[in-house]
Amino acid sequence: MSTSLTGRRPTDRELALEFPFFGSDHDAFRARIRARIVESVLPRAEAWEEQHGIPADAWKELGAAGLLDVGHTGEDFLRSAVLLEELGSTGYAGIRASIGVHAYMALSYVLLFGTPEQQAAHVPAAHRGERITALAISETGAGSDLRGLRTYAAPSGSDAAAGFVLDGHKSYVANGMGAGLLVVLARTRRPAPDAGAEHGLTGASMLLVDADSPGITRRPQPMLGWRAADITEITFDGVEVPADALLGRRDRALMQVMRALDFERLVAGLLAVGGVRHTLRLLDEHVRARRVKGVPLASHQSVRHRLGELYGEFDMVRRYAFHAAWLHSKGRLDTCTASVLKLRSTELALAAAQVCAQYHGAQGYLEGSAVARLHRDATAGTIAAGASELMRDMIFEAS
Ligand SMILES: Cc1cc2nc3c(=O)[nH]c(=O)nc-3n(C[C@H](O)[C@H](O)[C@H](O)COP(=O)(O)OP(=O)(O)OC[C@H]3O[C@@H](n4cnc5c(N)ncnc54)[C@H](O)[C@@H]3O)c2cc1C
Incomplete structure (x- = not known):
């Protein structure tokens, strides 16, 4: 593929250096990441597609290869940009989505809104690939328009230390079967009966839910593509969630x-x-x-x-x-x-x-x-x- 007027193909190094914020250290990082992907991802990619997910031991290898812990903010994110582009270039969108959801999309909620205790409890294990994260936002009636959100976390008591009882159904959750931690969007306040659709996401919260909690049922929800992404539907039936599982401020999910x-x-x-x-x-x-x-x-x-x-x-x-x-x-x-x-x-x-x-x-x-x-x-x-x-x-x- 040529993108230069001379007809010569620019090397990745030349392309990378065109961006003033990328230096030779990013170039070296790209080479390292590419080598690790060739070693840890590509040989097993077909098997993960067929199994509809990345197995637990492979996640740990991805963690050991340094593919799950590149920073989300500041200068570190420029290295993430390189990593994400390289992951995208594997040709397996299910794998890249799985890693993207675990190491970036779901984990970002913990990093952005979690307390130091929540971060200490969840981030290191996620970086090592020992505990996989999934993001459970969508429902069959709430996708582009989240106002249809039905999952409800009712207070389990009247005092501030009371937790929640979670009921509802989530769909299309990437990493769902293999996840240990679910980042769940739920209503924590019932909308007024006359509120109509305009209540939006008012009174909704984000919760960190242990995926193995009693009352959770998970079923594979295979899709046409993204086969390695472990797409899952999840039912919460009277799931007890402790008060310290609340992520950030209550009712502020919007x-x-x-x-x-x-x-x-x-x-x-x-x-x-x-x-x-x-x-x-x-x-x-x-x-x-x-x-x-x-x-x-x-x-x-x-x-x-x-x-x-x-x-x-x-x-x-x-x-x-x-x-x-x-x-x-x-x-x-x-x-x-x-x-x-x-x-x-x-x-x-x-x-x-x-x-x-x-x-x-x-x-x-x-x-x-x-x-x-x-x-x-x-x-x-x-x-x-x-x-x-x-x-x-x-x-x-x-x-
Ligand atoms: C492969 C895959 C992985 C996913 N992983 C996750 C996950 O990990 N966690 C999670 O919570 N969700 C996940 N989702 C769900 C995803 O976020 C929703 O599919 C998405 O938000 C769209 O919602 P919907 O599917 O309900 O489509 P709907 O909201 O019903 O929309 C259907 C279609 O209507 C059209 N449309 C939507 N809005 C407009 C508009 N304003 N104007 C005109 N047309 C419009 C679009 O073509 C859209 O595709 C995943 C989905 C897919 C396909």
């Missing part, structure tokens, strides 16, 4: 979710950029090698133009992704930037996967092929962590 979602979309965007890079590499190799009518596919102008568009768009989105990562490292990530990145990177991933499948012909449509996996995985990226339409709405509102 503000927490809004803040964490910007970060979630940044992470999803960086992972998707890696996914596009992988898809375009596969596509580039194919159109140069595959001959139709005696010449490589890449000799056909229509093919060159389609790929030229994708390469150009990839270059823009990747630069934007690193800009967003840099903004976050300075504490300045805003909802509009996070939404633009999430929208454009995942939509580009879908477009690239579609072209990749088309130019691979029937071999790319074989059930077990890498191209078919890219194709079915790409759709999920435009839905999970906020559907594209919601991103467009948010960009409009913020502009």
